[in-house]
Amino acid sequence: MAEELSHENENNESLVLKLLSEKDMYGYEMIKTLRKRAQNVFEKKAGMIYPLLHGLESDGTLNSYEQYCRGKMRKYYSIAKEEKQEE
Amino acid sequence: MEEYIKKLLEQVRFQKAHKAIGDELRSHIEDQIETNISEGMDRETAEKRAVEDMGDPVETGIALDKVHRPQVAWGVIVAAIGVGLFGAIIHFLLEKLPSSSDCGINIIGNITLDNAGYYLYNVVCGIVIMLGMYLIDYMMVAKYSKVVAALLLISYTIKNFAFYKRIENFDPEYWNQIPSVYTSIESFFSWSGPCIFLLVPLFAGILYKYKGQKYKGLIKSLIWIIVSGLVATGINNQEFRALVIVICLLVELTIAIEKEWIKVPKVQSITAIWLLFTVIPIVLIRFMYDNKILSLTKMNFVRSLFGPATSKSRAKELLSGVKTFGSGSVSYMGGKITVSTLNLISSRIGSGECYMITKVAVVFGGALAFAIITVVAALIVFGFVSTAKTKNQLGMVMGSGCMLWLAINAILNMFISFGMLPAYQYTSFFPFISNHKVVASYALLGIILSIYKYKDAYPQHIDITIRTKSKDLES
Numbered sequence: 001m002a003e004e005l006s007h008e009n010e011n012n013e014s015l016v017l018k019l020l021s022e023k024d025m026y027g028y029e030m031i032k033t034l035r036k037r038a039q040n041v042f043e044k045k046a047g048m049i050y051p052l053l054h055g056l057e058s059d060g061t062l063n064s065y066e067q068y069c070r071g072k073m074r075k076y077y078s079i080a081k082e083e084k085q086e087e
Numbered sequence: 088m089e090e091y092i093k094k095l096l097e098q099v100r101f102q103k104a105h106k107a108i109g110d111e112l113r114s115h116i117e118d119q120i121e122t123n124i125s126e127g128m129d130r131e132t133a134e135k136r137a138v139e140d141m142g143d144p145v146e147t148g149i150a151l152d153k154v155h156r157p158q159v160a161w162g163v164i165v166a167a168i169g170v171g172l173f174g175a176i177i178h179f180l181l182e183k184l185p186s187s188s189d190c191g192i193n194i195i196g197n198i199t200l201d202n203a204g205y206y207l208y209n210v211v212c213g214i215v216i217m218l219g220m221y222l223i224d225y226m227m228v229a230k231y232s233k234v235v236a237a238l239l240l241i242s243y244t245i246k247n248f249a250f251y252k253r254i255e256n257f258d259p260e261y262w263n264q265i266p267s268v269y270t271s272i273e274s275f276f277s278w279s280g281p282c283i284f285l286l287v288p289l290f291a292g293i294l295y296k297y298k299g300q301k302y303k304g305l306i307k308s309l310i311w312i313i314v315s316g317l318v319a320t321g322i323n324n325q326e327f328r329a330l331v332i333v334i335c336l337l338v339e340l341t342i343a344i345e346k347e348w349i350k351v352p353k354v355q356s357i358t359a360i361w362l363l364f365t366v367i368p369i370v371l372i373r374f375m376y377d378n379k380i381l382s383l384t385k386m387n388f389v390r391s392l393f394g395p396a397t398s399k400s401r402a403k404e405l406l407s408g409v410k411t412f413g414s415g416s417v418s419y420m421g422g423k424i425t426v427s428t429l430n431l432i433s434s435r436i437g438s439g440e441c442y443m444i445t446k447v448a449v450v451f452g453g454a455l456a457f458a459i460i461t462v463v464a465a466l467i468v469f470g471f472v473s474t475a476k477t478k479n480q481l482g483m484v485m486g487s488g489c490m491l492w493l494a495i496n497a498i499l500n501m502f503i504s505f506g507m508l509p510a511y512q513y514t515s516f517f518p519f520i521s522n523h524k525v526v527a528s529y530a531l532l533g534i535i536l537s538i539y540k541y542k543d544a545y546p547q548h549i550d551i552t553i554r555t556k557s558k559d560l561e562s
Contacts, residue, residue: 027111028118045142046119047095050111051150057478058154058543064478066547075111075546 026074088116091138098148104155104544157540170519171210178203206522213529220533229551232292240318246276247322286315287335287492291485298348312336331495339488391509402506412452440523441515444504470535479545482538489531493518
């Protein structure tokens with residue numbers, strides 16, 4: 001069970017990193033994009049994308065910044081430079 | 088929606104992270120509601136579906152709680168305490184040397200302590216203040232920065248004014264102090280001098296309060312820097328102390344402009360500011376020096392910076408006898424006479440606080456001096472790295488300023504210790520090791536620990552305006 005969860009987490013992580021390698025995005029934008037591509041692993045649990053994003057940000061894999069978009073302040077995530085170089 | 092957020096946040100124990108998490112999730116749900124409405128749902132159904140899409144708030148909350156925990160840099164706390172205890176042992180051992188038996192005696196209240204005891208007392212106070220600063224959120228420092236900085240500058244000015252007045256009443260013939268109100272005033276505000284370094288973290292908060300302003304904010308920031316520099320110079324020829332503070336404030340202002348807190352053309356403004364604070368003072372000092380307008384003490388100081396100075400040559404002389412381990416000896420008259428460095432300390436550098444590193448190298452060997460420099464440098468580097476990693480820009484600017492103040496003082500002290508700069512007027516210190524400013528060193532490290540603690544909790548920007556309860560209710 002624990003192994004399955006960890007495997008699922010790894011898959012979700014690589015999916016999020018793949019998305020962010022295309023462009024910087026905010027949480028809802030990521031869910032929307034995944035839904036469009038029929039890859040929404042967060043279906044009916046969209047909130048779970050945030051612990052994943054915050055965890056990746058905390059360990060330095062992702063950076064975040066705030067920016068206005070469509071009349072609201074959004075928290076954008078981007079891949080940290082070192083991670084980009086490794087790819 | 089609010090019920091979902093509330094339930095989720097109940098699982099996150101770190102209160103400071105609540106606002107940022109709540110805002111992000113609220114924005115997500117609102118976006119989903121808009122999409123649902125555009126697909127033909129009524130408002131109520133749209134919101135219900137959007138919340139359902141988010142999943143179990145308890146599960147998400149527990150997962151977020153694991154990420155958002157206060158970060159405690161245990162390694163740094165242990166290292167800082169270790170440095171203090173190790174420093175105390177060094178102070179005790181140095182005091183036991185026959186050559187340094189002339190060290191002064193310091194009296195604190197009713198407790199009489201020698202230099203080593205006084206150092207230990209300072210270390211204990213420093214550690215308590217460091218832990219206090221760690222517990223107090225650095226946002227509090229920023230919130231009340233203007234009031235505290237103004238109070239500090241005014242207090243120090245009053246203290247200096249009282250000092251002048253007291254001197255007027257001084258009777259040199261009998262070497263007696265005629266008691267006056269000025270003595271009491273000076274004593275009442277005496278805390279302000281040792282606290283003047285606090286202008287560095289406070290200025291970060293002041294700059295943050297000018298966020299969004301243009302040239303008005305820039306001019307106000309420059310006025311704070313000039314006033315801080317003038318006040319910090321004080322009456323005891325503390326130009327070096329003031330210079331270090333001004334450099335730190337200028338670096339903080341530079342980062343603030345670069346991060347667009349103050350909205351002015353970046354390159355032009357930063358270049359103009361640094362030119363203003365380097366070229367003008369250099370030209371002014373050169374002019375005053377050439378025309379002999381400077382006082383004799385200051386003329387000597389300028390001369391000693393670039394030319395030979397007794398204190399510089401004495402430090403070099405001692406260091407010529409340094410061995411890797413243990414004490415060495417210095418040769419005179421082509422090797423005919425050799426004198427142990429242990430016997431030279433007292434006559435060459437005495438009990439001067441500036442020369443702690445020289446003393447350690449001379450008495451215990453270069454290896455130990457190098458080890459101390461490395462540990463202190465590691466603490467400062469940790470400070471820089473953790474502030475660079477923090478998301479919150481205010482923490483980043485405040486932390487950079489604090490660590491820069493320690494780094495510049497450490498570098499200046501090493502120049503003095505190695506005989507490259509004269510120990511002249513300026514009370515130089517090596518952070519955490521010299522008795523002087525040991526409490527300040529720990530206090531600034533405490534601010535860094537506070538920044539590290541909240542590094543994942545605070546967003547890029549945060550509101551630091553002082554609010555009353557009624558204002559909070561309105562908003």
